[in-house]
Amino acid sequence: MPAQSRTMWQTLPNSLCELGESPFWHPHEQSLYWIDIPGRAVLRTRGATGGEVQRWPLAEEPGCIAPARRGGLVLALRSGIYRAREWGGALQLLAPADYDTTTLRFNDGKCDPLGRFWAGTLNEPKDQANATLYCLDARAGRAPVVTKMANAATTANGLGFAPDARTVYWADTAAHAVRAWDWAGEANALTRERVFHQFDMKPASWTPESGVPYQGRPDGATIDAAGDYWVAMFEGAQLLRLSPAGEVREAIALPVQCPTMPCFGGDDLRTLFVTSGRKGRPAAEIARLPASGSVIQQRVATPGLPVAFFED
Numbered sequence: 001m002p003a004q005s006r007t008m009w010q011t012l013p014n015s016l017c018e019l020g021e022s023p024f025w026h027p028h029e030q031s032l033y034w035i036d037i038p039g040r041a042v043l044r045t046r047g048a049t050g051g052e053v054q055r056w057p058l059a060e061e062p063g064c065i066a067p068a069r070r071g072g073l074v075l076a077l078r079s080g081i082y083r084a085r086e087w088g089g090a091l092q093l094l095a096p097a098d099y100d101t102t103t104l105r106f107n108d109g110k111c112d113p114l115g116r117f118w119a120g121t122l123n124e125p126k127d128q129a130n131a132t133l134y135c136l137d138a139r140a141g142r143a144p145v146v147t148k149m150a151n152a153a154t155t156a157n158g159l160g161f162a163p164d165a166r167t168v169y170w171a172d173t174a175a176h177a178v179r180a181w182d183w184a185g186e187a188n189a190l191t192r193e194r195v196f197h198q199f200d201m202k203p204a205s206w207t208p209e210s211g212v213p214y215q216g217r218p219d220g221a222t223i224d225a226a227g228d229y230w231v232a233m234f235e236g237a238q239l240l241r242l243s244p245a246g247e248v249r250e251a252i253a254l255p256v257q258c259p260t261m262p263c264f265g266g267d268d269l270r271t272l273f274v275t276s277g278r279k280g281r282p283a284a285e286i287a288r289l290p291a292s293g294s295v296i297q298q299r300v301a302t303p304g305l306p307v308a309f310f311e312d
Contacts, residue, residue: 009255012050012273012295017043020275020295021220022064022108024307025265032265033073034275034295035062042073044087048266048297056088063106064119069309074136076106076119081136081144083312094144095136104131108157108220108261113165114185115139115311118149120156126174131156133170135188138312149190150181158221158231162244163305169196169229171218176201178218178231180246197246202235208257208285215240215251220261220275224302232259232274237289239274255291257281264304272300 017036024033026044033044042056042065063076072085074094078101082091097106099121109119112135120133133150150170158171158178165185171178180196183189199215206212216236223229228249229242237257241250256276265271278286278293286292 009291009296009298011255011291012045012297014053015043015045015050015295016293017041017275017277018279018293019260019277020293021260022062022110023261023263023265023273023275023295024065024067024110025263025269025271025273026067027306030267032273032295033065033067034273035065037061037063038279042075048271050295054087061105063122064109066109066111066117066310067307069115069311074111074117074310076109076117078105081106081117081119081134081146094138095134095146098146099132107131107155108159110159111308111310112161112185113308115309116188117310118159120153120159120170122155126154129154129172129175131172133159137188138310141312147188149188150179150193158218160221160223160229161308162223163225163227167244169221169223171221171231173217173219173234176217178221178229178242178246196229197242197248199233208235208237208282219259222262222264222304224264224304225269226302228302230262230272232261234258234260234277255296256289256294257285257292263307264300269303269306270300271297272304273297 018038022035031046040058045053060078080096081094107122117136121131131153138144153172154174157173160169168183176199178196181190182192206214216233219232219234221231227244239252258277260275262274
């Protein structure tokens with residue numbers, strides 16, 4: 001693996017969460033959105049440098065969100081997928097959860113380039129690989145149709161779509177693996193499943209202070225304009241940039257132990273934002289890495305891809 005590059009990260013003011021996730025840059029509003037899963041909230045702030053952070057409380061945990069072309073958001077909550085027409089507005093149920101909500105909930109997801117919303121689930125006891133990746137299609141005003149796209153995961157994460165819209169990536173955090181499929185976008189068919197990158201499992205003796213090598217496990221991800229896959233390595237205190245062939249191009253050290261998901265934003269999509277978590281982390285770790293749970297950011301050379309909007 002390449003040596004870690006060390007860069008200057010800035011903490012977005014007032015962005016502290018228990019477990020930040022699902023960030024995206026809204027180009028029309030010039031705003032960054034993200035969620036706090038256990039905090040049951042959607043957050044947003046205007047501008048790439050931060051300022052006032054608005055918090056929208058929810059009745060249950062959000063797993064992921066995406067902007068809608070006609071305004072508002074689509075949200076995957078524990079009990080199903082919902083549509084909000086405006087910030088803080090009423091939630092319209094698009095599709096109820098078809099799983100046991102006492103042990104499963106929605107987790108990572110986003111929209112594909114054709115305007116469909118994808119979201120995977122998470123097995124909270126971590127006792128079986130029964131998480132599923134769903135795709136909801138509500139385009140052209142049709143009644144929402146939900147399709148199961150993939151399964152056999154414990155913690156759905158790392159969803160991404162290649163710039164040419166011919167490859168889908170999906171990670172299982174617990175398995176320390178990222179899978180990939182060939183994708184026919186119009187037909188929405190996945191074929192030729194393979195392991196995109198397999199990371200080493202966590203050593204039983206590892207702690208952040210142990211000195212035992214551990215690169216972390218794949219959490220949320222984003223893809224840049226060149227097709228590289230940027231993945232947050234939970235507990236690894238780093239962001240890895242993988243080539244379309246699955247090779248590690250760069251390892252970027254982070255000032256948080258548990259990064260959760262990156263996204264590109266700003267006018268030129270060259271500001272890299274990374275959400276992170278602090279829930280359940282040791283007090284000594286939080287003291288050593290006080291940015292834990294905040295959104296961190298830095299400028300990068302390669303731009304990202306613009307966020308895909310939900311079409312309905």
